[in-house]
Amino acid sequence: MSQAPLLDIQDVQVWFPVRRGVFSRVRQHIKAVQGVSLSIRPGEIVGLVGESGCGKSTLARAIMMLQPPASGRILVDGRDVYAMNDMERRAVRRDVQVIFQDPYASLNPRMPVYAIITEGMVAHGLIKPAQQEDAAASLLRDVGLGADALYRYPHEFSGGQRQRIGIARALSLKPRLVVCDEAVSALDVSVQAQVINLLLDLRERYRLSYLFISHDLSTVNFIADRIAVMYLGRLVEEGTTEQVMNQPRHPYTQALLAAVPNVGGPRGRAAALAGEIPSVAKPPPGCPFHTRCPHAMEMCRQSYPASLQFDGHRVSCFLYGNK
Numbered sequence: 001m002s003q004a005p006l007l008d009i010q011d012v013q014v015w016f017p018v019r020r021g022v023f024s025r026v027r028q029h030i031k032a033v034q035g036v037s038l039s040i041r042p043g044e045i046v047g048l049v050g051e052s053g054c055g056k057s058t059l060a061r062a063i064m065m066l067q068p069p070a071s072g073r074i075l076v077d078g079r080d081v082y083a084m085n086d087m088e089r090r091a092v093r094r095d096v097q098v099i100f101q102d103p104y105a106s107l108n109p110r111m112p113v114y115a116i117i118t119e120g121m122v123a124h125g126l127i128k129p130a131q132q133e134d135a136a137a138s139l140l141r142d143v144g145l146g147a148d149a150l151y152r153y154p155h156e157f158s159g160g161q162r163q164r165i166g167i168a169r170a171l172s173l174k175p176r177l178v179v180c181d182e183a184v185s186a187l188d189v190s191v192q193a194q195v196i197n198l199l200l201d202l203r204e205r206y207r208l209s210y211l212f213i214s215h216d217l218s219t220v221n222f223i224a225d226r227i228a229v230m231y232l233g234r235l236v237e238e239g240t241t242e243q244v245m246n247q248p249r250h251p252y253t254q255a256l257l258a259a260v261p262n263v264g265g266p267r268g269r270a271a272a273l274a275g276e277i278p279s280v281a282k283p284p285p286g287c288p289f290h291t292r293c294p295h296a297m298e299m300c301r302q303s304y305p306a307s308l309q310f311d312g313h314r315v316s317c318f319l320y321g322n323k
Helices: 056-063 086-093 113-123 129-142 159-171 189-206 217-223 241-246 251-258 298-302
Strands: 007-020 025-040 045-049 071-076 096-099 177-181 209-214 226-231 234-240 307-310 313-316
Touching: 007 056, 025 045, 025 056, 025 234, 045 056, 045 217, 056 177, 056 209, 096 159, 113 129, 113 159, 129 159, 159 189, 189 209, 189 217, 209 217, 217 226, 217 241, 226 241, 226 251, 234 241, 234 251
Parallel strands: 045 209, 045 226, 096 177, 177 209
Antiparallel strands: 007 025, 007 071, 226 234, 234 313, 307 313
């Protein structure tokens, strides 16, 4: 019997109002996330990939309870987080933490490291202020930094060291799910490998689940158990890492893989993507990928394809039997 999901996203839509005029009336909505459904089981790493502007970080904000969805449900342990009262949601926030993309901007430059790491622990009543240094030292050891970092400030560290501090801060509340929002994209390649290996080690030690958001398929291939591919606010393909990397079905996924540099030569026969991702404020009708798809048909311009299953491999494309 399969495990119940730790995180269950059900048909979530996130809209942003566009206000114009003297009275700032809402004239339209930008539909940043449209009908996304995704689940993460305990101990699982799910990679979420797509080009910049496709809605990955907006979905992450909804999961982090920072951006309420316009519709749909986000369940943690089977409980809808947006149906909770403030006290219930505060408790759930301990279970869902985030590692931000930019280790230079995500740490308060006016606070020493020990205070940055343990601020959440004090706020949630897990420790007393007098215990901050000891708690921070233990967390720093877990991420490969020494106790000499406790009283230093963020500007005294390299990018990789700052990201380790950010990871220690995310671990401080003993979460069950960590959202990694482009957590290694701002780091050097050699440092990326170190941080990814650290995340894998911490998964075993802390029994964590990750939503690993990235635009780099090669990185996601290394760390993820499953991959979901997002385009203009919608999931277009989802499956195990082996399925998506070795048997990509959606033309968008195929084009993303064709664009991954490969020392041994081209990865596949799919052509690299042409053109820019359409504006989310004025998306094209039908399947939003049809403006860039080499296989676009008339039905693609008229309606959005339903999601089809192939042995757990899910794809939304008219090439696979949608009518």
